[in-house]
Amino acid sequence: MTTITKLPDPPTGGTKKAGTLAPVRKGQRIGDLKMALVFIFPAMIGFVVFFLIPTIRGVYLSFTEYSILGDPTWIGVKNYVSIFADELFWNSMAVTVQYVAINIGFQTVIALGLALLMHRVAKSTFIRGALLLPFFVANVIVALLWFWMLDYQLGIVNEVINWMGLPRIAFFGSEQWAIPTIAAVNVWRHMGYTALLIFAGLQAIPQHVYEVASLDGASPTRTFWGITIPLLRPVLVLVLVVTVIGSFQVFDTVAVTTGGGPINASRVIQMYIYQKAFTESDFGYASALSVILFVILALVAFIQMKFLKGNESDLD
Template identity: 65%
Template structure:
């Protein structure tokens, strides 16, 4: 009798193992396209980029190994430091405005309306291609023919060279991208607001807290995980600004909008200095990795005040 029980147990164990093995092969089959895409379009280019950063490569001949010469050149390159400074200025303006506007928009959506139509309208600018948005604003803000400057002139103020001034160029580009991305960022924050239980607000109201006090003492602390995600994504995306500048200022005037991505593009595809461009890309990769880790650590993204 015991032998029959053992045999049945062995049969069941074998069946479970074969079923698990079958599920494993099915899972691998579904993962294979993504894995191939990751290796071809992300992993291999990253490895090759690290290799090219140690070489002198210009598409016209074989790569010559230089070691860390490109990185030594980078530290003595005033254009690199200028591009990094300009990029940081853009990031500060873009993130500051975008976060504040998106947070206010998300709170209004959460408190005043649950309409799917309004959410769609808020998201609409994000669905338009960035190049199209940049060109439309470029025409609207044109010094001579732009409707914005015509309105400014009509009310008696002096016209503003939005894209032609070293002072105005980066803030203008930041405002354009805030307008495009604020709806998407607001919907991410809105999703976080919906996860906050209603009884928390009911308890705050019973304690006599005002709306403003509730926002600062209840809403913002409970939004910390989603705000950490939003800030990390926004900062990384801001460092990657390229297309708006490429179709408007092209790095001018006087290098005032030559952000680091545009400088890398110029080095690689206009000067064909791929090795040096790859070295700057590696430095940018390390900067973004450090910034993302620091943000997640400081904002305690893995913790929630609800637990």
């Protein structure tokens, strides 16, 4: 005869439903916060020491008359009043805007084309990596390389132009060509990195969206403008914000190649700030110029994010 032993019932207070997670206790949350602060603390020190404090000091110096040989003297908004009457400031802003327009226009279009090629044609990791090589070269090296290649007398580009029977071009020595040439150099260097950002956005678009469009008989052109561009908008806005801010801060390429010349044809705003601070030792005026540039960049970024709806996605 078989004996059936009855197992004791589990205590009611310790029962847990299958699939339910144990609640996170307050002490555990505090422990996670402390651990996160430990990792964030070194970065915060760097941010405060190298960004926040210099920014606050720069804003203060913008209201002073200050050279390296003396103490700051408070003069109020005199520097800002002088800036708005400064013809060189307005010229540098016009030159900078011209550079930004050329650089962003060509860089975005070329990068978008390269991203589409990487996404649909060039599947090789080697080819995709090769597009990034110019970005890994320092700006100064890139500027010197193109400065020698585009030299009026000995540059290989002008040698080819002369061999074709065309007149040589003073790429960096002409008022007409200086800014377009500098913009072209930076487009060549940054287009691979920009293409990689756009390519990452293309990878995030679901493939079934294109399959449905294909079943509906949509042409490649209609698919591009009706699906790819709208779904890629957040990434494109991010790219525009980053590249516009970076373009307004162009300095090293100009410093190495033209130095702001000929005359003032390539004197961008960063070059003008540098010359005021370290050539004329007018750090108060240079700080005021920097504050104005900071405000302009903040407004440009805000307008781009607001009106281009960079924080919204059609995938939601």
